Amino acid sequence: MPASPKIATRAVNLRIREDVRDLIDHAASTQSKTRSEFMIDAARRAAEDTLLDQTFIRVDPETYDRFVEVLDRPPGGEAYERLMSAPRPWKD
Numbered sequence: 318m319p320a321s322p323k324i325a326t327r328a329v330n331l332r333i334r335e336d337v338r339d340l341i342d343h344a345a346s347t348q349s350k351t352r353s354e355f356m357i358d359a360a361r362r363a364a365e366d367t368l369l370d371q372t373f374i375r376v377d378p379e380t381y382d383r384f385v386e387v388l389d390r391p392p393g394g395e396a397y398e399r400l401m402s403a404p405r406p407w408k409d
Contacts, residue, residue: 338352
């Protein structure tokens, strides 16, 4: 069986307040990860979320017009009425 190719890694140096480092260490230990593993996982997830939020969707003019029409329509229907009549926990 052939060996897996080595993936190059590069160092990233960060200056961080001690209290934040301690918080990260504590969180990492609860997941049985090293500080580096925890920080890399968190940074990767944040990067993916940021890029996914920037997704551009191209549609033809007719589809866009239909989309805007649906958004501009006032809400209604049984589910909406149920939602609007539900008790509001922030009100007495």
